[in-house]
Amino acid sequence: MTTVKPLTGWGRGVPTYARILTGADDAMLAAAVHDAGARGVLARGAGRAYGDAAQNSGGVVADMTHRTRILHFDEADGVIRAEAGVTMDALLRTVVPRGWCLPVVPGSAHVTVGGAIASDIHGKNHRQSGGFGGHVIAFDLLTADGQVREVCPAAAPETFWATLGGMGLTGIVLRATLRLARLRTAWATVLQRRIAGLDALLTGLDAAQGPGEHSVARIDLSGHRVRGVLSHARPAASADIPPRYRAEPLAYVAPRPLPCPPLPGALLMRPATLAAANGVLRAGAPLVTSRVLPLPAFFFPLDRLVSWNRVYGRHGFVQHQFVVPPSAVDALGTALKLLAAEPGGVPLVVLKRLGPRDAGLLSFPMDGWTLAADMPASPSLAPLLGRLDDLVARAGGRVYLAKDSCLSARHMAQMYPRLPEFQEIRRTLDPQGVFRSDLARRLSL
Numbered sequence: 001m002t003t004v005k006p007l008t009g010w011g012r013g014v015p016t017y018a019r020i021l022t023g024a025d026d027a028m029l030a031a032a033v034h035d036a037g038a039r040g041v042l043a044r045g046a047g048r049a050y051g052d053a054a055q056n057s058g059g060v061v062a063d064m065t066h067r068t069r070i071l072h073f074d075e076a077d078g079v080i081r082a083e084a085g086v087t088m089d090a091l092l093r094t095v096v097p098r099g100w101c102l103p104v105v106p107g108s109a110h111v112t113v114g115g116a117i118a119s120d121i122h123g124k125n126h127r128q129s130g131g132f133g134g135h136v137i138a139f140d141l142l143t144a145d146g147q148v149r150e151v152c153p154a155a156a157p158e159t160f161w162a163t164l165g166g167m168g169l170t171g172i173v174l175r176a177t178l179r180l181a182r183l184r185t186a187w188a189t190v191l192q193r194r195i196a197g198l199d200a201l202l203t204g205l206d207a208a209q210g211p212g213e214h215s216v217a218r219i220d221l222s223g224h225r226v227r228g229v230l231s232h233a234r235p236a237a238s239a240d241i242p243p244r245y246r247a248e249p250l251a252y253v254a255p256r257p258l259p260c261p262p263l264p265g266a267l268l269m270r271p272a273t274l275a276a277a278n279g280v281l282r283a284g285a286p287l288v289t290s291r292v293l294p295l296p297a298f299f300f301p302l303d304r305l306v307s308w309n310r311v312y313g314r315h316g317f318v319q320h321q322f323v324v325p326p327s328a329v330d331a332l333g334t335a336l337k338l339l340a341a342e343p344g345g346v347p348l349v350v351l352k353r354l355g356p357r358d359a360g361l362l363s364f365p366m367d368g369w370t371l372a373a374d375m376p377a378s379p380s381l382a383p384l385l386g387r388l389d390d391l392v393a394r395a396g397g398r399v400y401l402a403k404d405s406c407l408s409a410r411h412m413a414q415m416y417p418r419l420p421e422f423q424e425i426r427r428t429l430d431p432q433g434v435f436r437s438d439l440a441r442r443l444s445l
């Protein structure tokens with residue numbers, strides 16, 4: 001069934017109209033690919049990409065969210081096969097109680113397997129575990145010729161690594177087989193430290209290295225200097241978890257979602273509100289705290305608030321996420337200064353350390369510091385984002401396509417040196433350019 005509807009990304013920015021195909025099985029998807037008009041076809045998962053990656057103005061968008069079957073779970077070897085619309089949440093609820101976990105999860109559990117592959121997502125443990133693609137054994141890909149190919153890295157490395165991070169432009173992922181990681185309990189011991197100064201934050205993030213460890217810093221830009229809270233999580237032992245949960249240490253305890261309080265944009269952007277929001281862990285709190293939390297509370301803190309993306313009002317918001325090499329600390333400092341001077345305010349700033357780059361031709365992660373900043377959409381943003389993109393490109397870094405809504409084709413070519421290889425593979429797989437998106441048109445992918 002198709003209906004014409006406006007779509008946006010998670011940032012609720014510029015909507016574009018597409019024909020939305022829902023409830024399609026493999027044959028219906030193949031027919032949609034065969035009959036694609038000039039504006040092409042694109043798969044869409046849970047719509048958690050912030051910008052226009054899952055939009056296809058004037059074309060067809062195949063909603064994959066009904067494809068939620070887990071097809072096989074090998075509990076002995078930790079291998080799971082699922083349809084592309086299955087979310088991280090559904091996978092974790094299945095595998096965690098059996099002593100397994102996804103080795104890489106993003107900051108939201110509502111992301112689908114197809115979306116995780118298309119963005120080659122990374123977690124707070126990229127240095128230890130790499131990107132999502134490193135744990136994908138194989139997937140079924142519906143390509144522009146209407147065929148379904150089983151793609152694995154050994155037999156079809158080019159198609160595999162063009163699809164990982166390929167933003168849905170090589171075809172539609174129908175099913176995937178994933179490798180899991182062992183888990184002793186469904187809990188994490190989380191150490192939080194309040195830290196002043198960028199250098200100290202970077203040193204703290206650099207120190208988090210052990211197996212199974214995750215780390216992230218949240219930065220408060222409301223004052224005159226950089227302050228942050230560094231969170232560092234490691235797997236909790238059974239003896240550490242709260243006594244009432246000890247009988248079932250692998251039970252998946254997801255916090256109950258809360259409605260997001262209505263917050264007028266003007267109030268949200270006041271320095272006092274920003275300081276309070278970012279200072280939750282700081283004001284009056286000790287310098288160091290240690291808590292044992294259920295995994296979802298650490299992995300997915302924002303999921304706790306339902307539809308939190310609405311707090312920015314009807315114009316939505318933009319997230320700018322970039323990575324720069326480890327040595328480009330000056331560029332990171334300059335970016336923080338530019339963000340701190342933004343009159344609209346920057347309510348959320350998150351810093352992580354990434355490890356060596358992944359094999360995906362358009363995968364985002366590379367060795368370095370990644371900073372993600374949420375900003376309410378406003379006319380003053382365009383020059384700021386342009387300056388940030390220039391700064392990142394000059395520093396040898398790149399912007400994350402899954403978060404992007406403003407990058408130019410020129411910056412894209414500078415930031416992703418393997419783009420020509422990607423384009424070549426895409427031309428071979430899809431000579432007529434059946435798979436299209438607003439992002440692909442904007443960035444000349």
Ligand SMILES: Cc1cc2nc3c(=O)[nH]c(=O)nc-3n(C[C@H](O)[C@H](O)[C@H](O)COP(=O)(O)OP(=O)(O)OC[C@H]3O[C@@H](n4cnc5c(N)ncnc54)[C@H](O)[C@@H]3O)c2cc1C
Nearest residue numbers: 045046047048049106107112114115118121122167168173
């Ligand atoms: C709160 C929050 C936190 C996040 N944290 C992180 C993080 O820590 N790390 C990180 O890497 N990302 C993070 N993200 C981004 C998110 O993981 C990616 O944008 C992901 O791609 C979204 O998946 P989705 O199912 O919502 O896909 P959509 O947003 O619907 O689509 C994203 C892309 O995937 C393609 N796609 C979707 N399904 C398929 C399919 N079946 N076949 C082919 N292509 C497909 C689309 O065409 C599009 O290009 C976060 C997002 C949110 C909202």
